[in-house]
Amino acid sequence: MTDYEVSVQQLNDLLTDENGDFCMPSRDFNEVYPGILLGNERVATNVRRLRQLGVSHVLNAAHGDSHAHVNTGARFYAGTGIVYHGVPANDTDHFDLGAYFAECSDFMERALAHGSGGGRVYVHCQKGYSRSATLVAAFLMIRRGMDVRGAVATVRERREIGPNDGFLRQLCQLGDGLRNEGEQEHKND
Secondary structure (H helix, E strand, O other), rough: OOOOOHHHHHHHHHHOOOOOOOOOOOEEEEEEEEEEEEEHHHHHHHHHHHHOOOEEEEEEEEEEOOOHHHHHHHHOOOEEEEEEEEOOOOOOOOOOHHHHHHHHHHHHHHOOOOOOOOOOEEEEEOOOOOOOHHHHHHHHHHHHHHOOHHHHHHHHHHHHOOOOHHHHHHHHHHHHHHHHHHHHHHHHH
């Protein structure tokens, strides 16, 4: 067992209510950071709704056609002007979502910089609760310089989320790695 600066339990404490219970999302989506909408498959599969919301990009953290995935893709959004990116993630403790952190953060950054006024990205999985929430937290760490606790808390303040412990562990690893990179840069200055 590896020790991280911030533990999985400390992150879980941020995610639960006063009784220690996790809450399911009360809405189909929430804007959890300017230009980043985090939500479920119902909105992701409703192109008219996405257009009403001004969405320019969709990041599907549950790409695939099994029962635990959302079967959309670039073809689903063809002709809509919506740019699509999919990650075939499983919501299990042992799935390596961290392997996708950099590419998804890059996609979200490009989405937010899209067009003259910036774009809006809809990040989703089935419920907008675990896989997609983890990718948004990773983006906030990689691209907005937040620490793991701040990133998870930022998302949680605006939406009920509950990444599985494996994903929280990967966010802790990311946080430690980013902190170590920062310390190395200071040593090289």
